[in-house]
Every structure is written in C-alpha cells, then in structure tokens.
Amino acid sequence: xxxxxxxxxxxxxxxxxxxxxxxxxxxxxxxxxxxxxxxxxxxxxxxxxxxxxxxxxxxxxxxxxxxxxxxxxxxxxxxxxxxxxxxxxxxxxxxxxxxxxxxxxxxxxxxxxxxxxxxxxxxxxxxxxxxxxxxxxxxxxxxxxxxxxxxxxxxxxxxxxxxxxxxxxxxxxxxxxxxxxxxxxxxxxxxxxxxxxxxxxxxxxxxxxxxxxxxxxxxxxxxxxxxxxxxxxxxxxxxxxxxxxxxxxxxxxxxxxxxxxxxxxxxxxxxxxxxxxxxxxxxxxxxxxxxxxxxxxxxxxxxxxxxxxxxxxxxxxxxxxxxxxxxxxxxxxxxxxxxxxxxxxxxxxxxxxxxxxxxxxxxxxxxxxxxxx
Numbered sequence: 319x320x321x322x323x324x325x326x327x328x329x330x331x332x333x334x335x336x337x338x339x340x341x342x343x344x345x346x347x348x349x350x351x352x353x354x355x356x357x358x359x360x361x362x363x364x365x366x367x368x369x370x371x372x373x374x375x376x377x378x379x380x381x382x383x384x385x386x387x388x389x390x391x392x393x394x395x396x397x398x399x400x401x402x403x404x405x406x407x408x409x410x411x412x413x414x415x416x417x418x419x420x421x422x423x424x425x426x427x428x429x430x431x432x433x434x435x436x437x438x439x440x441x442x443x444x445x446x447x448x449x450x451x452x453x454x455x456x457x458x459x460x461x462x463x464x465x466x467x468x469x470x471x472x473x474x475x476x477x478x479x480x481x482x483x484x485x486x487x488x489x490x491x492x493x494x495x496x497x498x499x500x501x502x503x504x505x506x507x508x509x510x511x512x513x514x515x516x517x518x519x520x521x522x523x524x525x526x527x528x529x530x531x532x533x534x535x536x537x538x539x540x541x542x543x544x545x546x547x548x549x550x551x552x553x554x555x556x557x558x559x560x561x562x563x564x565x566x567x568x569x570x571x572x573x574x575x576x577x578x579x580x581x582x583x584x585x586x587x588x589x590x591x592x593x594x595x596x597x598x599x600x601x602x603x604x605x606x607x608x609x610x611x612x613x614x615x616x617x618x619x620x621x622x623x624x625x626x627x628x629x630x631x632x633x634x635x636x637x638x639x640x641x642x643x644x645x646x647x648x649x650x651x652x653x654x655x656x657x658x659x660x661x662x663x664x665x666x667x668x669x670x671x672x673x674x675x676x677x678x679x680x681x682x683x684x685x686x687x688x689x690x691x
Contacts (some may be wrong), residue, residue: 325579339581367676478532635673
C-alpha cells in the first residue's frame, strides 16, 4: 500500500495562520503543472512499483486548478503508476471555488473525495482568519457537492480562535453535524513563526490563543461528535460509518508515499525526502530534467520516535508487538518514562497496545515527546 501526495502551491490570499508553502502569484502556474508532471515521471521508481491506494491533492489550494491542469497531472499519474481501482482520490478545496460548473467538472474526473476548508460558520471569524469565503458559501458548497454525487466528503474546522467563544464553537459543531458528512477534521489554532498571526501577536494587534479555552473546546468537540456517532480515530479526525481517511491514515501507519511539488515530502520507510520550497527553483530544476529534493536516511531512533508520535495519535495506538520486534533497544531506553505515563494514567496498556487515555488526548504530542529517544 502506497500513497501519492500532490502539493499545489497556489492560493487566492494568505490565511492568517497558514505556514504551508504557497504563492498568490499564479503567473507561472502552467509551468508549475508541467514541472510537476515531469517530477512524476522522473520519480516513478521511488515507490518500487507498489500499487497506489490513495492520491491526495493538497496545498495551497488545489481547487485553483482547472480541468486541463488536473488532466495533465492525472495523465502523468496513470501513465507512471499502477493506481488501484478503488483508490481514494482527494482534492482539498475552498468553498468559494465549488460553484456549479466546477463541482460538475470535478465529478467527471477520478476525484472521489472532497476536503472542504470551511474552518468556521461565522463570517466575523472567517474575516479574522482572512479566509476568502463566506459562511453561506460553505453550506452551499457541501450541498452542491452532495447533489453532484460526492459521497465521501470531509470538512475542516478550527477551534481556539481568539475572537470566538465557547457558544460560537458549539454552534460551529452543530452546523457541521447538520451537513450530514461522514468525516470532520478539527484543528487547534496554533501560532507558527513567519505567519501573519505570529506577526500580529508580536505587535499586540491580536490576542494569543488561550490554551485552557482550546482544551475546553477540544473536549466539547469530542463529546458532541461522539454523541452524534463519530469516532475520534485520530486526534484531529472524526469519522462515522468507518469513513476513515485512507491517505492520512497511511501517514499515521507509516506506509510509504511520494510527494510531488514544491515543499512536498516523501517517505519510503528507510528515508525521508523533501522538495525545495521555492516555486522558481523547483520549476528551474525540473525544466532541466533534474530533481529538486534532499534526502535524510532515517536512523532507528528517528523511526522509533516517528512511530511513537504517529501511532499514539490514533485510536489504534502503539502496537507492543512492533515495539518489541522492531525497536527492542529503543523500547528499553524509555522503560521508566513509559511506566510513568501509565502510572499517571495518560497511557493505557491494553495488553497488545499502548493507547492515550481520553483526558490525555489534548496533550498527545507532549506525551509522545516524553517517550522519544
């Protein structure tokens, strides 16, 4: 099982919190698409002829692509890779892009899953985040996608917004549930360096997110979604009817994947690669038939730490058999901190797995870090 990630580095405007690689300048978009198609051909052997079970168009804003651009990428993908007939093929999209003709066009492509970046159903919160859409467009976009036949839809929300409150967050959750989608992703607002939000906070132009409020809203989210029949199968991801995201789950389960496009990362169990995060340099490299990535050989310690981090974030937890078989030496080094996390009931030993206790989920990354070697 292997995945393919396609990074589309274009956006209409910069969201206040975003630290992903993108550009609002689309002047060279045609060159970028051709360069990405070239990279697909050049790196076709990276996954060792494994079948592609998931394709994910992320960004940036993949819904800035038109049909011709999507076709160029799909032609390259299907020519170079064996793609499973039931592969999950996701496109991230903004609500304002999902008008009738665009949704109809998407339905004619291999795309079978839409990830819609709603973030909030309140216009004042969207304005604060510098999102390009209105709340009414979000609701219309989801319904339009459903009417076009998309049965696999996920929506994104953000909690911990300084200009929001618990009442509005509860309304966001309830409005999301009313859309009747099988998957919801909800992320805690974080302050990243070199973002508009980071600069605004440094200038005292806006408040920092409050950790206690964020934790309370996180717990509200879990309770409301579980009551509605959703499973929290990963810290930020909830699904009903077992509509787990195949592509993202492959990351958490450490399956190999190839990343295409500027700033995209790749992983083949033994190594990790990352492409240059500069559009001009990326295009320049690929136009001359060269690659645009650096590679790191992962040490046993690196692989162990990544396994702890990713597995503990999921409902499946950390497999004791994998630890004892593949990471015996590393496991010995964390014996005391592991016992301590179990003692304070942050971790549960099921006999076959280590899993986060419900009250500890908000602190998942810190708990995992305490077990690193």
